[in-house]
Amino acid sequence: MHAINYESPKTIAEAVKLLAAHGEKARPLSGGTDLIIQLRAGTRRPEFVVDVKQIPELHRISFSLQHGLHLGAAVSCIELHENADMRRYYPGLTEAAHLIGSLQIQSRASVGGNLCNGSPAGDATPALIALGAKARVVGPNGERIVPVETFITGPGRTVLQPGELLVEFLIDAPAKHSSDAYLRFIPRNEMDIAVVGVGGALTLDLDDDRVVDARIALGAVGPTPIFAAEASKSLIGKKFDAAAIENAARLATSVATPIDDMRGTAEYRRHIVGVLTSRVLTIAAERARHNEQR
């Protein structure tokens, strides 16, 4: 591994100053479960690593029904999974975080790092997109808010410019009778990369079992995670029944652009998208029916 300068700032301003001063040569470090491996393999060669784990704002989980969720970019997957509000109000995102690697990996890995790594197969990203999460990014030119579905621009690439730092995710509080779910398919029981991942969030009107709002997102079936906009829209206003689920699953499958590789053919992956979309919607709906908040 090449020699690296390591900095551990305590504030966002300090971190941005360091990142901006070194531009393309600098890289933020959160849990390091992607970055350290990339440094060892030589696939990323930053000269400056800016450890963001000492910055309090990147570590907070703050939730209220009035203001929704602020989820710090460096919150570890374990902290997320152990948080009562996360488990209760965002079960899909919580289960996605709890699927990442092993418990050892989850004690280091962050949801922010999962997104900023730019992998099309990151487990947290479809769950975030399904929830309509927005990323708060701070850089030398101030702050901007980026919808998570536009954050990854290609394999390993994101909208982040040199000097910019992902600070937190902003997610609305769930409406009454709404919930989310995430499922992935892997050939083994654990410690594998998703062959397909699907996140879904639904809001139901229980008076006539109609869908008030829906969002479906796909992972590992294109160069970036995919917000399945047409599939999501197809559910809104419809009765939540087998025909609506089947139609949404078909539309979700139609936007997947998977590749053939040793872990599955494109045809197989498309089939799995349909299966997981149906299951995710069914789980999210079941949870939504029991969510009496608000």
Ligand SMILES: Cc1cc2nc3c(=O)[nH]c(=O)nc-3n(C[C@H](O)[C@H](O)[C@H](O)COP(=O)(O)OP(=O)(O)OC[C@H]3O[C@@H](n4cnc5c(N)ncnc54)[C@H](O)[C@@H]3O)c2cc1C
């Ligand atoms: C054994 C093993 C198993 C794994 N299993 C899974 C799995 O099942 N599912 C899965 O999705 N992933 C898996 N991963 C990959 C990895 O653990 C996750 O992507 C993890 O969420 C990355 O988070 P991190 O905090 O470790 O990121 P880091 O490695 O610290 O950073 C990742 C990237 O994001 C950038 N970055 C980090 N934080 C910020 C920030 N705040 N602002 C801007 N840029 C930032 C870094 O510069 C780097 O480019 C696995 C990894 C290993 C080693």
